[in-house]
Amino acid sequence: MRTGSEMRERSPLAAPNAPTVTYREPPAGALPPGTLAAFGFGSAAAVSNDPRWLRVALEPLGEAPVELWTVDGDVVAGSDGDLRWARGGGWLYAAVECFEADHAGPEGAAAYAYRLLSAFVAAAPECHVQRIWNYLGDINVGAGDDERYKQFCTGRIAGMGEVFAKGFPAASAIGHHGAKGLLQVYLLATDRPGSRVENPRQVSAWQYPRQYGRTPPSFARGTLLPADDVLAISGTAAVVGHASAHTGDLAAQLAETGRNLDALLANGGVPAGFDARAPLKAYVRHAGDAATVKAFADAHWPTAPLLMVHGDICREELLVEIDGWRYR
Numbered sequence: 001m002r003t004g005s006e007m008r009e010r011s012p013l014a015a016p017n018a019p020t021v022t023y024r025e026p027p028a029g030a031l032p033p034g035t036l037a038a039f040g041f042g043s044a045a046a047v048s049n050d051p052r053w054l055r056v057a058l059e060p061l062g063e064a065p066v067e068l069w070t071v072d073g074d075v076v077a078g079s080d081g082d083l084r085w086a087r088g089g090g091w092l093y094a095a096v097e098c099f100e101a102d103h104a105g106p107e108g109a110a111a112y113a114y115r116l117l118s119a120f121v122a123a124a125p126e127c128h129v130q131r132i133w134n135y136l137g138d139i140n141v142g143a144g145d146d147e148r149y150k151q152f153c154t155g156r157i158a159g160m161g162e163v164f165a166k167g168f169p170a171a172s173a174i175g176h177h178g179a180k181g182l183l184q185v186y187l188l189a190t191d192r193p194g195s196r197v198e199n200p201r202q203v204s205a206w207q208y209p210r211q212y213g214r215t216p217p218s219f220a221r222g223t224l225l226p227a228d229d230v231l232a233i234s235g236t237a238a239v240v241g242h243a244s245a246h247t248g249d250l251a252a253q254l255a256e257t258g259r260n261l262d263a264l265l266a267n268g269g270v271p272a273g274f275d276a277r278a279p280l281k282a283y284v285r286h287a288g289d290a291a292t293v294k295a296f297a298d299a300h301w302p303t304a305p306l307l308m309v310h311g312d313i314c315r316e317e318l319l320v321e322i323d324g325w326r327y328r
């Protein structure tokens with residue numbers, strides 16, 4: 001059997017395998033070998049000093065698995081103040097948790113988190129950010145341009161350093177119901193560029209018109225990870241063009257979200273649909289809608305692992321958002 005390092009010596013240009021993302025029973029002991037990151041969801045999830053472990057402030061709706069990112073190769077991990085990281089097999093996980101009260105609100109906290117992450121990634125061999133997740137509380141509180149999500153967007157771009165100048169990564173930004181003022185941001189980066197994928201049914205988020213705030217959201221609809229065998233899919237909702245569709249109608253928003261996902265997969269050149277290797281996450285605004293969301297997912301993608309969490313979507317009229325991965 002060849003080891004990972006022997007394979008890289010034989011073909012130095014071959015990309016390392018992308019991490020596999022799986023939902024598992026919470027591990028009884030130590031994290032399995034090759035674990036780059038592990039996520040527990042909600043207040044009942046374990047806490048750990050392992051820098052690779054993050055307790056996400058989103059409550060699970062139904063089953064509460066642990067999400068594991070696994071790479072081919074040895075993993076080393078560490079922490080530095082509010083930042084934690086792990087690297088292995090050419091891939092880097094980095095996370096920042098902070099409280100808005102220490103940074104004068106959501107804008108300052110976002111700028112701080114992105115500055116820390118940008119500086120860390122810029123100094124790393126794995127300096128190409130592929131995918132990023134953002135969780136903040138009370139995301140829809142505040143009117144007009146003062147809505148907290150919009151303040152977050154302004155801080156996010158202010159804190160984005162040079163590593164984001166090549167183009168934005170795929171992302172999700174979700175409202176949690178956990179500790180007041182907690183901001184959680186974590187990312188996946190690697191040692192070579194991926195390719196951004198946009199959705200032909202949707203205006204690119206960074207080109208949203210002024211009505212959505214002073215600072216358009218800085219994310220791509222998806223990233224094709226090197227070497228083009230995995231599509232990392234941003235939070236996808238019932239947005240058509242730049243407008244929210246089907247206000248107040250969950251079934252219609254789900255159907256529209258499904259069409260957006262289909263269009264993104266096609267544009268990314270990956271196979272249609274979601275299968276057993278394509279874990280999905282659904283962010284559900286009203287816990288009472290979980291059964292309807294699950295029924296939709298079961299009907300459309302019967303074999304795809306689904307994790308549902310209670311989360312607010314960044315536009316108040318949107319009831320559900322879905323993200324995930326599509327492995328070729």
Ligand code: 3EB
Pocket residue numbers: 134171172173205217218219234235236237239314315
């Ligand atoms: C949308 O399509 C829905 O601000 O990072 C989806 C994914 C959304 C990411 C972000 C926002 C973000 O505009 C909202």
